[in-house]
Amino acid sequence: MSLLKVENLCKSYRESTGKLEVLKGINLAVESGEMIAITGESGSGKSTLLHLLGMLDSADSGEIFYFEKLKKATDKDINEFRNKTIGFVFQFHYLLEDFTAEENIAMPMFLATHNFGKSLKEARNLLHSFDLYGRREHYPNQLSGGEQQRVAVARALINKPEIVFADEPTGNLDAKHSDELIGLLVDLNKQNNQTFVMVTHNLEIADKMHRKFHLEYGVIIK
Amino acid sequence: MYKVIIYFIKKYIFSNRKEWLRSDSVFMVVGIIVSVATLTIAQAIFEGYETVLKETILGANSHIYVFLSSDGYLNKDNLAELDEFLTAQPEVAAISPIIITQVMASGNGKIKGALLRGINWQQENQPTLYREKVFAGTYDLSDENSTVIGSKLAQALNIKVGDKIKLISPMNSKMTPMGVKPKQQEFTVGGLYESGMYDYDSKYVFVNYATAAEFSAMEDEFSMLEVKLKPEFIEKADYLAYRWQVFLDYQYQISSWIDFNGNLFSLLTLEKWVIFIILSFLILIASFNVVSSVSTSIIEKRQELGILKAFGASHQLLQKIFVGKTLIISVIAVSLGQILGVLIAKFLSWQKFFVLKGDVYFLDKINVQFSVLSWLLILGVSLSIVILASFIPLRKISTLEITDILRGKN
Numbered sequence A: 001m002s003l004l005k006v007e008n009l010c011k012s013y014r015e016s017t018g019k020l021e022v023l024k025g026i027n028l029a030v031e032s033g034e035m036i037a038i039t040g041e042s043g044s045g046k047s048t049l050l051h052l053l054g055m056l057d058s059a060d061s062g063e064i065f066y067f068e069k070l071k072k073a074t075d076k077d078i079n080e081f082r083n084k085t086i087g088f089v090f091q092f093h094y095l096l097e098d099f100t101a102e103e104n105i106a107m108p109m110f111l112a113t114h115n116f117g118k119s120l121k122e123a124r125n126l127l128h129s130f131d132l133y134g135r136r137e138h139y140p141n142q143l144s145g146g147e148q149q150r151v152a153v154a155r156a157l158i159n160k161p162e163i164v165f166a167d168e169p170t171g172n173l174d175a176k177h178s179d180e181l182i183g184l185l186v187d188l189n190k191q192n193n194q195t196f197v198m199v200t201h202n203l204e205i206a207d208k209m210h211r212k213f214h215l216e217y218g219v220i221i222k
Numbered sequence B: 001m002y003k004v005i006i007y008f009i010k011k012y013i014f015s016n017r018k019e020w021l022r023s024d025s026v027f028m029v030v031g032i033i034v035s036v037a038t039l040t041i042a043q044a045i046f047e048g049y050e051t052v053l054k055e056t057i058l059g060a061n062s063h064i065y066v067f068l069s070s071d072g073y074l075n076k077d078n079l080a081e082l083d084e085f086l087t088a089q090p091e092v093a094a095i096s097p098i099i100i101t102q103v104m105a106s107g108n109g110k111i112k113g114a115l116l117r118g119i120n121w122q123q124e125n126q127p128t129l130y131r132e133k134v135f136a137g138t139y140d141l142s143d144e145n146s147t148v149i150g151s152k153l154a155q156a157l158n159i160k161v162g163d164k165i166k167l168i169s170p171m172n173s174k175m176t177p178m179g180v181k182p183k184q185q186e187f188t189v190g191g192l193y194e195s196g197m198y199d200y201d202s203k204y205v206f207v208n209y210a211t212a213a214e215f216s217a218m219e220d221e222f223s224m225l226e227v228k229l230k231p232e233f234i235e236k237a238d239y240l241a242y243r244w245q246v247f248l249d250y251q252y253q254i255s256s257w258i259d260f261n262g263n264l265f266s267l268l269t270l271e272k273w274v275i276f277i278i279l280s281f282l283i284l285i286a287s288f289n290v291v292s293s294v295s296t297s298i299i300e301k302r303q304e305l306g307i308l309k310a311f312g313a314s315h316q317l318l319q320k321i322f323v324g325k326t327l328i329i330s331v332i333a334v335s336l337g338q339i340l341g342v343l344i345a346k347f348l349s350w351q352k353f354f355v356l357k358g359d360v361y362f363l364d365k366i367n368v369q370f371s372v373l374s375w376l377l378i379l380g381v382s383l384s385i386v387i388l389a390s391f392i393p394l395r396k397i398s399t400l401e402i403t404d405i406l407r408g409k410n
């Protein structure tokens, strides 16, 4: 049973010049414990695809299955689904400025359980394993770019999601921090069997993944 | 859910960025404070006026007045009949006949119209409070040349206790070889009377029965009978007056303080509500600031809101956070407005530079009063308006597109 299966996914945007067809029938499947890279030129629709997979946006046509179950971004329970089954890491850390590192990490769990103490404890465990415990009470603007991105990864993981979507997570990092972050994700995959789908146009990074999909002309070219 | 909401509200209010110190929040808070304070002051003044006016009217008047229905005055037989009837009524506390006649009062070269009142000044339990309202000099009308006069009349004639005053009556004039000579007599002012009713204080002149009889040319006759009711029946005075009038076969015209002042109080109540409604519009206007402040806050936080949505926060939750935040700020602002209003109202009633026109408003002092009812009412009305206003921009949250935010589009 595939964790995620996509059939004939199409997405277009209406623009002043007419319809811009970004995705023209995407088919793919992701198994539990896999690390997948999605590569492609800038503007090829990688983010669009990731948003559709992560239920942040609706497709024009086509279907997305999680564990063989049809899912739509308009489903009633979609907030809970996003909260528990999916984790996100973006190119920008998008941490909440008014909240400390540990509060940011605890946030998805707090939203799910309404138990702040428990969420904070879990956040601290993650901070330990990410070597950030000393930074737990720092606000995002007091952290370096690499630390911000690791905090963002911890936040994506706190609810133990089945799958984590990462959209160019190293896009804003220098080579050293970029390597560190990818190393962290690979470790997480090895230790916890964590599934990742990562958009990147760094081929070196893509090569470290189990499988690569290349997006071009709105379809996947292996 | 409420735990989450409270957590977020605390974060926003105590955040280092102190967004509530921004100009739009400050405008919103100041707008609410000023409009609520205005409303509070207006209500306090109206209620104070109403209460004090009623107290004053009831303090300076008896509750029921009995006149003869036909032209003329109450004679001995009438009084005997009324005395027998009224003292048998369980509602009656005291009765006393009174002589009233118009006179001219002159002193220090000035002259004023006045109302001479011949009273049973020695009566222990008087229907109208006289003894208690004499604030200077003594209350002693035993001498035929002694009088107690209203404080405002004394002021107008520049008269102090112990001074002389001359009263002139056209009623009891005598033909003399020189022509018609009105009755006139000089009195010594023994005391000053002050009821708080401008009209009374500027007109009343009290003398004993004998003197009044002479001035009015009434022998063993009285203008009317004053009746005081037991406190629990004061509000039913109009009904009692009517009942007695019927019982006594319409031989007497019996009126109550409600007949004389009832319209005034209904008008006051009406006015109080009209002012309340008009001033509530101030709060409505202040709530426009609430709309813009909440909008600004949502627009400024849209990235944060988008991220929270991506991590599973429903837009209902986010909306509740914003409403809760506005609610807390509004409760504080409304309370401050009420406190400010009370302080200003207290100041207005304390100061002496600005007074009411006594001849128009009966009272010249500004009185204020605060009731729990109007406190709750103002709190309820202003909070409802403000909270409803804060709902208007909430639509912005439900239409937030996460993908737009992630792409950095505005």
Ligand SMILES: Nc1ncnc2c1ncn2[C@@H]1O[C@H](COP(=O)(O)OP(=O)(O)O)[C@@H](O)[C@H]1O
Pocket (backbone or CB within 6 Å): A013, A014, A015, A020, A022, A040, A041, A042, A043, A044, A045, A046, A047, A048, A049, B407
């Ligand atoms: N909301 C939108 N409206 C119109 N065009 C869009 C919108 N979002 C993305 N696009 C266009 O769709 C194409 C794919 O965008 P995107 O998925 O962000 O590409 P990538 O992440 O691969 O760089 C781009 O040409 C982009 O301009």
Ligand SMILES: [Mg+2]
Pocket (backbone or CB within 6 Å): A046, A047, A048, A167
């Ligand atoms: Mg992209």
